[in-house]
Amino acid sequence: MEWLLSKIQGEKSHRFLLTYEQQKKWLGFLFSVPALVLLFTFLILPVGLAFVYSFMEYNMLNPQGKTFTGFNNYARLFNDAIFFTALKNTLYFTVLVVPLQCAVALGLAILVNKKVKTAVIGRVFFFSPVVTSMVVVAILWTFLYNVDSGLINSALNFFGIPDQPFLLSEGQAMNSIIFMSVWQGAGFQMMIFLAGLKEVPETLYEAADIDGANVWQKFLNVTLPSLKNVTGFVLMITTIQAFRLFVQPYIMTNGGPSDSTKTLVFMLYENGFQFRDVGYSSAIAVVFFLVVLSISLILKKVLNQ
């Protein structure tokens, strides 16, 4: 295939005598067209539709009856106390989960990047929560967090700490979800860090060895600077993923107790699919989109410096 393509390209370039710079422009455009067309049709277009719906009263069961209602849905949203609770919960989750999950992922990636025979086993095991069905993970963690028969409370009792309510308490439910999410999702970021570590030239470590650097110094002076790009990327995607938190509270706490684990996407789902209020749900989506986008752009600026 490569041979065929290069022949066609080669002949073309010969015939028209395009310079490499000109080829870059044309082929650059050509290479990105498939992705861009697909993204436009299946993402930008639906996003545009959602934007239009956000100005409508639209009952999902009665699409023929949708009507424009101006900024009604937005006015409703900014008068909805649950929206601000959900925003606060989402921010709280993000601020805590991002640094924790990234640190754990980096640690795991460094471990399984070592040249030991168990490294492959480690990769498979650490990644396994990512591939395990969320249903199983949620059932199991609900039992682990159980007030009087849960494994975690048994462990705490062993150290003389009394039973904790975890998912049943307004104060602890979100923290419990954060802990579980770090454990469940770290494997995902680990794989990206691992790909990054593979690109760190070994010669740098050899040089550090000659300078007599210890493990910690090598981490600070070689690993971290080499992973700058990757770390920035991982921080960014983890932030965006964190904002989309939905499945864990949906299965484990149903947004409770007292809305303490209700997130923006939870609210979006509840209004869109349970209450079938497409208009309102779209308005939430638009606001969500603007919030997350501005935060990611700020993050990008900060990381680039």
Next chain:
Amino acid sequence: MKKLCIGIIFLLFTGVLFGCNSSEEASGDDGGEVKLSLWYPEGETSKAYKEIIKEFNNEYEGEIEAEITFIPRGNKYAYEDKVSAGATSNTLPDLLALDGPSVANYAHSGIIQPIDGIVENQDDFVESIIQQGTYQDQLYTVGPTESTVALFYNKDKLKEAGIEPPKAGEEAWTWDEFYQAAKQLTNKEENTYGVNWTLDYGEWIIYFTGPMVWSNGGSFISEDGTTTDGYVNGPETVEALKYLKKFTEEGLVNLQPTPTEFEDGKAAMMLMGSWEWSKLQNYPDTEWGITYYPKSPEGKQVSPSGDWNWGISTSTQHKEEAATLLNYMMNKKNIVKISNVENKPAARHSSFEMMDKWKEEPLDVLKDQVLNSAHPRPTTPSYPVLTTKYGQAVQNIFLGGDVQEELDKVAEEVDKDLERKVQ
């Protein structure tokens, strides 16, 4: 690497072939036959429906051909999401199944049409089925089976404690008797509970707590359906939930039970749906009993009702044939067939007569409740908001929230939704 590529390409080709084959089969030739489509949530009952549709197609060969699609339920709202998508793209089937409380919402959205005068032998249906299918004085749906919630109990445990459960509807335990029994049966040292109830996040909460409210003279929504303020947060409802809260506060019920707590002997009684009986048959080493849903001190005994039922969509081109099929599925013989799959109470009196097991202990209790104390859930287009918000409020109440405060919030949210829908 090359081998891998060849392998993948091979796989893709076979896949394309697979795909083509199946789509060709679907578009068969029709010779003047009317085609009807049906949607039903996938489950145990699917098999019975498959058979019934097959027999129907044989009987009406050359005239009508029906095809039933089973939609997975999975996620709590998956079936409804599929219906919504069908409505969005105008691809709804001729006949569709829907859960009891959705009737008002679907009728209000104009998805299903009235079927007054179409149903054969309508008087033979139990009253609760007709109530469930009625919205604004018009009948929209009928269903083959009913459901109810009763108090299941572990015979040994009650005998040990010297507790005699009631045998007749008039003798059903009052709230206080039920509470005393639960208290006596709770053993904190052994970590066993007096009663078990599931804290499922879906439809279950309003379904199983409803009778407490109704028996106490309360309700969820005003008679004319315009407001919930003073109803879902009215004094009778508040009292009912305060009563239930006592159980969780005093540890008579486990807030985080395992799915089989009652079966494993870690709870003496269980407030559960009628379907539980067939599951209990997997545990033959214990003797199980069923008794009536407890009643409030002054009120009468009430039980919840409702099950999946059938409506004719507004988009059908063949209403007459759809009615023929509906009546065929709902004849007394087929209802018995469907009822037998999961031991669901039948929705026709005549079908009940055909099955002996419902005349004996303990299933007679369930039958008695269906015939004499069944109460449908509220019919309102705002039902999705009501059941979700009420469910969340009850969750909070059981975890220590203030009853009045939580229910006030429900009334506020539902009324806002009602205002938008009932203009």
Next chain:
Amino acid sequence: MSVSWKKRVNKIGISIVIVLLGLLFISPLLWMVVASIKPETLIFKDMGLQSFLPKQATFDNYLAILFTDSVNFLKYLWNSLFSVGMIVLLGTIVNSLCAYALVKLKFPGSGFILVVIIALYVVPFESVLIPLYVVVNSFGWINEFPSLIVPFIAEAFSIFLFIQFFKGIPNELEEAAQIDGANPLQVFLRIVVPNSKPVFATAAILSFVTHWSDFMWPLIVATDDSIRTVQVGIQYLFTDNNIEYGQIMAALTLTTIPVVLIFIFFQRYYVQGVTSSGVKG
């Protein structure tokens, strides 16, 4: 002597840490497998550590899901493998080419497109579900394979991922190839791809995992039994009333195996990048 001895102790220490931590991570998977071979009535009887040791083993759960007349589990498994395989295969090509064009070929407008792509990654899928259904329905793809595949080929996340790593490939490498008379496509195939195996593996694995667990979308566009995916297929086990947890665990175990195999297969490509040696050489 003492240095290599120290190294060996070090290695053993690291191995022990990996295995212990690994056990902690794999426990839910293990629990799932163990639960799948337990009789239904024993699954929730003990929920402590002892629940990881089955007192009684049975394959009834597997037999029940593999040999029901109404459910063609293997067919669903194949449908999933096919559609997700297509997404991964086509997606990797389309997304990596796009990323390469945006980073290395910098044509007019590429900077703007980059920002748009980051913005698109922000969009939660739940918010475009209904509009996307409207779009796909207008193509007439409902209950056809394209509905499961085509909308997910181009992915903002994958493009974003490729961009990050392509950025790090030194320009000297490309320039060298360019002097040899290679065109941009040849540079991509001969320089960029061989130097980025770990990224391709990562993109493939992450894309596979994401779409393998998709449920909402396939449910809505693929009701027909002939193209139903496995995640939708196993939902018949989650009925209203009598949930058979043993069968659910067996079905989930069977659905997890392909992902683990794919993972093990792709993780072989996590070899040291050649970049460094290339630069030196």
